[in-house]
Amino acid sequence: MSIHQFSALDIDGEDHNLSTYAGKVLLIVNTASACGLTPQYAGLEALQKTYGNDLDVLGFPCNQFGGQEPGTEKEIATFCETRFDVTFPLFSKIEVNGPGTHPIYAYLKAETPGDDRGTDIGWNFAKFLVGRDGKPIARYSPRTAPAEIEEDIKRAIKA
Template sequence: MNVHDFSATDITGKECRLSDFAGKLLLIVNTASKCGLTPQYQGLEALYQRFGDDLVILGFPCNQFGGQEPGTEAEIASFCDLNYKVSFPLFAKIEVNGENAHPLYKYLTHDLPGILGTEAIKWNFTKFLIDRSGKPIARYAPMTTPDEIAKDIETAIQG
């Protein structure tokens, strides 16, 4: 099993197979519009522009942390476009923890647990780097900035 075995509903309501991204690195991020870390959207977009031939960023809005993503999908998409000119794929709101967690996140957190082996996502903007074959290769804490991940992306691109 790998990330390419999953699908998710995009921000416009269309079902998207993650296998469509086979052959590219993925950076999967749970996002929120009203979080102190929301400005990371700017850094994520910069990574997407810089490595776009090799990297796709997938943003998964989630309202499980402090109710910091209360909007509808249309509101989220508008916020991301107006404030950060986000052009990478965004998805419909999901849960990342608990029994209603999206299957993709159940897989990611099991395959790459966090500190002390915890599978739970701690906060918005937890990031997972996925190799070209769909295998998770790194998990990053919410406070890890997109810029700090750039070297790992470069290394993965060189393969």
């Protein structure tokens, strides 16, 4: 099994199969527009611009943490484009915990190596690094700045 077997609605409501990312490294992030960590969008976009030939950042807005993503998909897209010049793919709002957990996040949480395996997402901007083969490599805390993941991204690109 790999992340490439899943699909999700993109920010425009179109079904998007993640198999289109086969052969690329992915950084999957649950995002929010009204969070103290929202400035991480800038760091995520910097990674996308630097490694875009080999890496795609995928943003999954989520309103499960303090109601910090209350807007519509159109409002979210506009915010990301105007405030942070986001060019990486954004998806429709999802749930990352509880009975409504999106299958992508159920898979990522179950398969991620480390102490967090299977545990709930703690807050906005949790990050999952996925290899070119679609297999999760690592999970990072919401407080881990995107730049702190850069060396792991470089290793994943070379693998």
